[in-house]
Every structure is written in structure tokens, then in C-alpha cells.
Amino acid sequence: xxxxxxGDTGIVLARELRPALRDPFSxxxxxxxxxxxxxxxxxxxxxMPGLEGVGDGTPWQWFVPGILVMLGLSSxxxxxxNLLIEAQTGSHERMLVTPLSRSAMLIGRALxxxxxxxxxxxxxxxxVMPFGFRFYPLGALVGMFLLATLGVGLGxxxxxxxxxxxxxxxxxxxxxxxxxxxxxxxxxxLLPLDMGPAWMRAVGQVNPLTYVVEGERALxxxxxxxxxxxxxxxxxxxxxxxxxxxxxxxxxxxxA
Amino acid sequence: MIxxxxxxxxxxxxxxxxxxVRGIDLDVEEGELVAFLGPNGAGKSTTLRMLTTLxxxxxxxxxxxGCDVLADPAEVRRRIGHIGQGxxxxxxxxxxxxxxxxxxxxxxxxxxxxxxxxxLLASLDLEPLAKRTVSTLSGGQRRRLDIAIGLVHRPRLLFxxxxxxxxxPQNRANLWEHILRLRKEHGTTIFLTTHYLExxxxxxxxxxxxxxGTLIADGTxxxxxxxxxxxxxxxxxxxxxxxxxxxxxxxxMTASHETGVEGTTIRLRVAxxxxxxxxxxRALEAAGIKALTADLRRPTLDDVFxxxxxxxxxxxxxxx
Ligand SMILES: Nc1ncnc2c1ncn2[C@@H]1O[C@H](COP(=O)(O)OP(=O)(O)OP(=O)(O)O)[C@@H](O)[C@H]1O
Ligand SMILES: [Mg+2]
Numbered sequence: 188x189x190x191x192x193x194g195d196t197g198i199v200l201a202r203e204l205r206p207a208l209r210d211p212f213s214x215x216x217x218x219x220x221x222x223x224x225x226x227x228x229x230x231x232x233x234x235m236p237g238l239e240g241v242g243d244g245t246p247w248q249w250f251v252p253g254i255l256v257m258l259g260l261s262s263x264x265x266x267x268x269n270l271l272i273e274a275q276t277g278s279h280e281r282m283l284v285t286p287l288s289r290s291a292m293l294i295g296r297a298l299x300x301x302x303x304x305x306x307x308x309x310x311x312x313x314x315v316m317p318f319g320f321r322f323y324p325l326g327a328l329v330g331m332f333l334l335a336t337l338g339v340g341l342g343x344x345x346x347x348x349x350x351x352x353x354x355x356x357x358x359x360x361x362x363x364x365x366x367x368x369x370x371x372x373x374x375x376x377l378l379p380l381d382m383g384p385a386w387m388r389a390v391g392q393v394n395p396l397t398y399v400v401e402g403e404r405a406l407x408x409x410x411x412x413x414x415x416x417x418x419x420x421x422x423x424x425x426x427x428x429x430x431x432x433x434x435x436x437x438x439x440x441x442x443a
Numbered sequence: 444m445i446x447x448x449x450x451x452x453x454x455x456x457x458x459x460x461x462x463x464v465r466g467i468d469l470d471v472e473e474g475e476l477v478a479f480l481g482p483n484g485a486g487k488s489t490t491l492r493m494l495t496t497l498x499x500x501x502x503x504x505x506x507x508x509g510c511d512v513l514a515d516p517a518e519v520r521r522r523i524g525h526i527g528q529g530x531x532x533x534x535x536x537x538x539x540x541x542x543x544x545x546x547x548x549x550x551x552x553x554x555x556x557x558x559x560x561x562x563l564l565a566s567l568d569l570e571p572l573a574k575r576t577v578s579t580l581s582g583g584q585r586r587r588l589d590i591a592i593g594l595v596h597r598p599r600l601l602f603x604x605x606x607x608x609x610x611x612p613q614n615r616a617n618l619w620e621h622i623l624r625l626r627k628e629h630g631t632t633i634f635l636t637t638h639y640l641e642x643x644x645x646x647x648x649x650x651x652x653x654x655x656g657t658l659i660a661d662g663t664x665x666x667x668x669x670x671x672x673x674x675x676x677x678x679x680x681x682x683x684x685x686x687x688x689x690x691x692x693x694x695x696m697t698a699s700h701e702t703g704v705e706g707t708t709i710r711l712r713v714a715x716x717x718x719x720x721x722x723x724x725r726a727l728e729a730a731g732i733k734a735l736t737a738d739l740r741r742p743t744l745d746d747v748f749x750x751x752x753x754x755x756x757x758x759x760x761x762x763x
Pocket of ligand 2: 528604
């Protein structure tokens with residue numbers, strides 16, 4: 188990545204974050220969602236059969252990374268939504284005529300969705316620590332970095348989808364909803380696939396998210412040693428590359 | 444500054460081809476102030492969007508600010524500014540934030556962007572709105588902000604797509620003061636589109652009339668009006684017989700014209716009505732004919748459009 192892309196990403200990110208920073212209330216609001224998750228899943232989790240075996244210590248150790256991936260997934264996959272609005276008013280076109288690097292426009296928007304996730308993650312961790320969750324700061328840091336990388340890929344794909352869906356909002360919503368839940372369930376994010384039928388496990392094996400989720404679990408357990416982290420990192424970076432290539436191509440093709 | 448050859452753009456809509464722009468050739472030199480005048484759907488925005496790299500031409504070439512729009516779009520973007528027809532400012536952003544962001548997008552430092560932003564807030568009467576969220580602005584206020592945003596980086600070449608649409612007369616005057624100053628102080632080349640006939644007529648030096656994707660006239664407003672429409676001289680006389688005599692007098696005059704007699708009224712279409720009218724009156728007096736009233740109406744660009752297309756621009760505005 189050139190310096191220009193880094194600098195431009197900062198400009199795009201700052202612009203995208205500013206409305207939220209100007210309105211602290213909206214930030215506080217974004218913390219409610221993880222609280223709801225914890226509050227509703229927690230009681231179920233504490234005596235769910237089958238979960239005792241996964242990971243050592245409390246089920247939270249297994250569950251929290253999954254929640255974080257899911258939060259990242261749902262926010263970045265909706266990042267195209269804002270674009271849909273901006274494309275209709277003309278502000279997207281205005282940004283397109285500036286010399287901003289196209290990749291920076293994709294990365295900056297995706298990171299804007301990831302930034303609140305950092306705060307959400309800290310809150311969740313702080314809340315589950317009294318219940319036996321063990322916090323490995325370095326693992327968590329690398330984990331969040333991987334999640335941001337995955338988010339760049341997903342955000343860029345969402346952006347591309349929004350460009351293609353211009354004037355056809357149903358396409359954006361339809362495609363996002365149709366893809367999101369199967370991907371989510373078939374990655375073992377919230378429920379382990381080990382208990383599922385063979386075909387589900389097979390699909391899970393080819394779902395790149397599975398590897399990211401497993402990588403995150405290893406990282407949040409402070410376990411850098413196994414292959415899970417390596418595979419997770421590879422899957423996340425592959426998603427980022429694919430997202431950026433598809434995203435920049437789509438932007439270019441939109442002018443054709 | 445701008446060199447266009449055979450610029451064409453088609454759209455496919457539901458299996459049909461819309462020929463939005465059909466083979467436009469034109470050149471704009473550095474420092475010129477030109478206006479694209481044409482009815483809705485004429486192809487003004489499509490042309491501008493091709494010149495600003497937002498759309499690829501179906502065929503033809505365009506060099507903008509020294510760069511080919513297809514070969515080096517990134518460099519074109521660096522050298523130009525474009526104020527689109529839509530709302531450039533993001534609805535969730537604050538007014539001043541958007542101005543500062545724009546400066547940053549063009550590589551200005553944070554401090555420099557702030558100085559420019561504050562200057563534009565003051566000169567476009569936006570200061571009281573600086574902290575407002577864009578979605579709370581009125582249409583005209585938003586348009587002023589769009590214009591301010593487009594001016595932050597002081598491009599050498601600026602495209603404006605209907606900049607004055609929705610502005611009240613005072614703000615329109617304000618906008619023009621700004622555009623003219625920009626040009627005087629920085630030598631900016633300005634290419635704008637407009638519906639307002641008066642604006643194209645009085646403010647710009649060169650008017651290009653576009654209709655159905657084709658350039659149908661190009662020149663100063665003066666030239667277009669003189670060549671394509673002409674002044675209308677109307678003289679009334681006491682009796683119908685005198686009017687017929689007056690027509691003969693008119694035919695003997697040298698300046699080329701069309702003559703029409705209706706009752707006691709005679710009408711002449713001439714290129715220079717201001718010269719023809721006194722001459723005509725003297726000739727009538729010499730022939731012993733007494734003119735009762737004399738009137739001279741200069742043509743408008745609407746007359747030009749009417750002469751070229753048989754349609755009035757004012758009417759077609761609302762039809763299409
Ligand atoms: N993205 C598009 N897809 C399909 N058709 C389009 C598209 N953009 C423009 N057109 C068509 O191309 C023609 C020219 O449109 P354009 O926007 O250039 O007109 P204009 O001169 O700017 O009009 P106005 O004064 O209304 O802004 C119109 O018939 C329009 O419907
Ligand atoms: Mg237009």
C-alpha cells in the first residue's frame with residue numbers, strides 16, 4: 188500500500204466518523220447491541236449441553252470471539268447502505284471526482300464500521316471477565332486487527348454491491364440478507380458445527396469465515412501456536428484482497 | 444483547456460438505446476467562461492460527467508486540462524473541480540466539516556483547509572450555518588454549500604452543473620460575483636450549464652446551445668442573437684396604405700432584413716436594429732410618411748433557440 192492510500196484512508200475514515208463523534212449519543216447507542224447479546228445469550232449459554240467441551244474454562248471463551256466476528260460482519264456488510272443514500276443525493280459523485288485513491292474510499296468506509304467494534308469489544312470483555320473469561324491483550328489486539336482486515340474485505344464487497352444496486356435498493360437488501368445468515372451459521376460463529384450434519388460441516392470447511400472465526404478463538408485464548416491463527420489470517424487477508432479488487436473494479440466499471 | 448472530438452455517449456435503458464450525447468466537437472481555451480444552454484435531457488450533465496471522469500464516453504476523445512480523460516483520469520481529477528447537479532454535501536455532515544474534508548481530499552493541509560473553509564463560509568453567506576447538519580439546510584442553502592465545497596481547492600478549471608438552480612436573485616448575484624472574482628484573481632476557466640437564459644446571456648462570454656445531444660450553436664450571445672435571430676423593429680403608421688409604402692421604403696434600404704406588414708404596423712427583422720431604426724425613420728420622413736410609434740426589441744437567447752429548433756426553451760423546460 189502506498190503512502191497516498193494510507194493518507195487518503197485517514198481522510199475518508201475521519202470524514203465518515205465525524206458525524207458520530209459530533210453526536211456522542213449515537214456512540215452510546217452503539218453499545219446497547221452487544222449488551223443485548225450478552226444479556227440474552229448469557230443465560231442460555233451457562234447451562235447449554237455440549238458447550239462445556241469447547242475450549243477450556245467458561246463457554247464465554249468460545250463464545251465472545253464469535254460475537255465479535257458477528258458484530259463486525261453485520262456492521263461492515265451494511266456499510267454499502269450509507270453509500271446507497273449518498274449515491275442518490277450526489278455526495279458520492281462528489282467524492283469520486285476528487286483525487287482520493289479509490290482503494291482508500293473502500294478501506295476508509297469499512298474501517299469506519301470497525302472502529303466502534305473496538306469499543307464494543309472492550310465493553311464485552313470487561314463484562315465477561317468476572318464470569319471467568321481470560322483476557323489475553325496481545326491475542327485480542329491481533330484478533331481485532333484480523334477482524335479489521337476481514338472487515339475491509341466485506342465492507343468493500345458491500346460497497347461494490349451498493350454501486351451495482353444503485354436505483355434498485357431491494358437488490359442490496361436482498362443479496363445482503365440472503366448471504367449473511369448462511370455465511371454466519373455455516374462458520375460455526377454462534378453454534379458449533381461439530382454437532383451438525385456432514386453436509387453442513389463440509390460447507391463450513393470451504394467457508395472462509397470458518398477459518399477467521401477459529402483463528403479469532405485461538406487468538407482470544409492467547410494461543411498463537413496452532414495452525415488456526417495462520418489459516419485465519421490467510422482467510423482474512425484473502426477476503427480483503429478479493430474485496431478490494433472487486434470493489435475498485437466495480438467503481439471503475441460503474442463509469443462505463 | 445478542453446478539446447473534445449466526436450464525444451458520444453449512449454445509455455441502454457430497458458433494451459433501448461438512449462443517445463444522450465451525439466458526437467460533440469468543441470474547444471475551450473484557458474481563461475474562458477462558457478455556458479452550456481439547453482432544455483432538460485439535452486445532454487448537458489452527461490457531457491460534463493464525461494469530462495470529469497465520472498462516465499466513460501461511448502466513443503470520441505476528450506482532453507481536459509491537458510490530460511486525456513480515458514488515459515489518465517486520476518490526473519484529470521487532480522486538475523479540475525466539478526460541482527454536480529445533485530447535492531454534493533453529505534447529509535449527516537456538518538457544514539464546515541464538509542468544507543474542511545474537501546480541502547483534505549485535494550491534499551491541502553488541515554490548517555490550509557480550515558482557512559479556505561472559513562473564507563468561503565464568509566463569502567457565500569454561510570457563516571451562521573457553519574455548525575448546522577447539512578440535512579437541516581434549505582435547498583438554496585445546500586446549493587450554496589455545494590458551490591463552496593467545489594471552490595475549496597481553487598481548481599484551474601471548474602465545471603458547474605446548474606450552479607444557480609434554486610437560488611434566489613440575491614444569492615444568484617452573490618454566486619456570480621464569486622465566479623467572476625475567481626476568474627479575475629486566479630484566471631480560472633469556467634464551464635457551466637444553465638437553464639436561465641438571462642444568465643447565459645449577460646454573464647458568460649460564450650454560449651453553446653445543445654439540444655438532443657448535439658451542439659447546434661456556439662458563439663457569444665451577441666453573435667448568436669445577431670446571426671440567428673436578429674432585432675425586431677416595429678413602426679406603426681396612420682393608415683394601411685402608408686404601411687404598404689413604408690414596406691417599399693424598407694426594401695430599398697441596404698441592411699438585409701425581413702419585412703412584414705400587418706394593418707398599420709410594419710415589422711423588420713434586422714441584425715442591427717439600433718442602426719436600422721433611425722435610418723428607417725429618416726427614410727420614411729424623406730418619403731413623406733409620418734411614423735406614429737417606433738419600437739426596438741433586442742432578441743433573447745430564447746429567440747435564438749426558437750430560430751434553431753422551432754421550439755421555445757421556456758416551453759420545453761416544462762414539457763420534457
Ligand atoms: N445514467 C443514465 N441512464 C440512462 N439514461 C440516462 C442516464 N443519464 C442520463 N440519461 C439520459 O440521457 C439524456 C441526457 O441526460 P442529461 O442528464 O445529460 O440531460 P441534461 O441536459 O443535463 O438535462 P437537465 O437540464 O434536466 O439536467 C436524457 O434523455 C437522460 O434520460
Ligand atoms: Mg443536467
